[in-house]
Amino acid sequence: MNKWTTPLAAISVLLVLALELAAGRSTGITLLVAMMFWASLCQGLIALAAAAELSGARWIRPIRDRVLLTYPLLLMFPALFLIFSARLDFYPWLDHGTAWLEPAFFVIRNTASLVLVAVAAHFFVRRTLAGAPGARALAVLYLLAFVVCQSLMAFDWVMSFEYPWINTLFGPYFFIEAFYLGICATALMLARATWRDRAAFQPTLKDAASLLFGFSLLWAGQLFAQYLTIWYGNIPEEVGYVYKRLAVSPLWEIAVFTLFAFFFIPFGVMVSKAAKLSPPVVGAVAVLVCLGYVLERLLFLLPDGPVHPVVLPLELALVGLPVVWATLVVRQVKTPA
């Protein structure tokens, strides 16, 4: 593992803390958006490797070690969440909460779940890279932690803004998106690797592109299941949530963009075999999906809390720096002895 990954991650967290302190309350819930994107991407990346390990999939072999060695990044997120906990007052339930929506409990359980994911990843990756038995059991534990963390992200971080609105599919929706982001990140890594060494990595690139295609469909199915249920039932408590986001101008455009970024473009492009084999095309589609994810968070959160337009790209860049370093910049990965 590259020796700069952890120090860079630590520096990122400190810089974000400095930025939040400097800008104060005007940052609103910007950090939430930045955190969600990068946390889901990093967690999804390891989740993809864990799923491949469990299903005995061999396609990921050429890139597996590099993917697994991004695991130290996961420790950034509990720290960032603790920084975010200063902004809890944007949640409407802070003053008159319930047993579940109580500030201290909220912070503890979410930080704990983020830590749990990082710890589970640590053990899973070390055991897998050592080639020791029991890696599969640890893969299962990681995936369980991942599902719990992503579900809490959906229900606690996002859905609670709209209390008492509930959407039972929100949790699975988030972890499918996280998985999708993991595939995008892997695809980007593979695109870069194929650019340098076509013969070794192109078949794997094709497999990752096929997964992108499949997940675009799966995502569309999940979105449709939510939209159809709310649209059909037409219950005022539920429709209000959707209406707030589709009837107002900037949000409506973001929604359409998200639909294209997550589904229409990956589906339409990845149907062609030539596209699946081309690193620039696959890379571009992967970046588009990532952009779609960020914009979708804005779609969820803009009606609920302020997001600072300058701080957002800054925080995305700051938190993203070690991630991009660990996945795309680092040339050689040395497996720890």
Add this chain to the structure above:
Amino acid sequence: MTREWLYHDKESFLLKLKELLAAGTPPERLTIMTPFHVHEVDHLLHLKPSPLKIFTLIGAAAGLAAGWGLTIYTSLDWPLRTGGKPIVAIPAYVIVAFELTILIGAIVTFGAFLFLGRFPVLKVITGGDATEAQFLIQEHREEDE
């Protein structure tokens, strides 16, 4: 005169086939039967990829059009408001269109398979049984024709 070679395993079969082709035997004179698909044979005989996917695309497109057409036409033909839904209820019609895409696509693809493979092969149904249990190569010499 027809020469025949029967093999029980893939490797010897492929060896003989390569030998025959290297000796200059034109592929049209060869009748080959295998118990399962052997990819190497496609390469050796320079078989073009099957045009089945064109039919699939046509079928799926027809299904999609039929799905939308059926639902939208019928709701406009007798505009009955049910459950407060719009007359042309797109989210609901997506489902019917999706299912018909798959249905018509699958049926057309199967039909294209029958057409492209010239099934059913009447002479086999009525007459001899092919010995496709093993790997068979038959070479038909010119004197036969």
Add this chain to the structure above:
Amino acid sequence: MSLGTYYQNLETDVLAAMRKPSTLYWVALAFSGALFAMGMGLWGYQIMTGIGASGKMHPVGWALYITNFVFWVGIAHSGTLISAVLFLFRARFRSSFNRSAEAMTVIAVMTAGLFPLIHLGRVWFFYWLMPYPNQRHLWVNFRSPLVWDVFAVSTYFTVSLIFFYTGLIPDLAVARRHATGLKRWVYRVLSLGWEGKPNQWNHYNQLYMFLAAFATPLVISVHSVVSWDFAMSVIPGWHTTIFAPYFVAGAIFSGTGMVITLVVPMRKILGLEKYITIDHFESIAKILLFTSLIVSYAYIVEFALAYYSGNVFETAHFSYRLLGDYRYFYWMMLLCNSLLPLTLFFKPLRRNLKYLFILSIFVNIGMWLERFVIIITALAHDYDPYNWGNFAPTLVDVGIDIGSFGMFFMLFLIFTKMLPVLSITEVKEHAE
């Protein structure tokens, strides 16, 4: 053993299953046929007497028949998962299961398809569900999930049948070589004169891949559409977004259980231990465990979010499920679907066929109960207390349901004698 001998043994072993049936077979066939006949007789009685012969009553207007419909459609999905989805993922272990799984799919959809007819009061008007031009200028209501069901299940049946048949073509060619007399003619015609020539294989391969690619979204969409029969309503317990993936996972879960229930005895009776190994069963057991976890997740989320929201109707409904009139069914369901499958985390249990068989019976029971609990508790106890009421099944209800099991097993037994239960061609292909 040389490959040639292996191929010949494979053919002999699999085709031996289609030999003259034993007494045990006839007894089993007669028994399941009798159950089926009883079911059909009771249906005839119901048509004559009226739908009141079943227990369906206000407010529980959908009861056992819809439970069975969803149950059988669910069973069908796992067959398609094994044959189509695992094919696309290039999972080798599927080749010893996929023929039986595909047969199970086709037969289960046929069984399921009876129930929308059975639960109609005026069965003779069933064709009103089809969009055909008529002198009253009426069309079906495409905005209704029941009509989506018509399209989804018909598509599923047709595509599954085509897929099943396509996979059979090379095997029917094998069967025709060994058959005699009338059977030989039937196999000759059904195999379409298949010869195994390279161009035929070329087209065949593409066809199989496209059918698998078409069947895969069907696995997800069809049971999602069936779940939307419930989710499109507004009553607590039914109106929830998670139904689509929850039902799909449940379908694969119940279907995998049924595959184990069918294949464990079939393998023993037909002597196919060499081709369907413990490793294959372990892989199926892992799918069972995985889908059980998804179903358990859905149970937890539904419950948790109902209480989280504080919505008085949601909390009342879930309390009713847990502690109300049908609580024993609910607890049994949790035991069978969520707790017992957890034992599959232990490898020795995953590889023990007797244990898998018994567990699969519990899974079948648990998943039937899940559909029962979802449908009946939601209808029995919705918004208005004046509207609450219970459901009690009648002999007609129960008899027809048992009849459907009779139909399923009867058709599956017939399948084992008429068609090769193993995909001979694929097993040969992967033999090296």
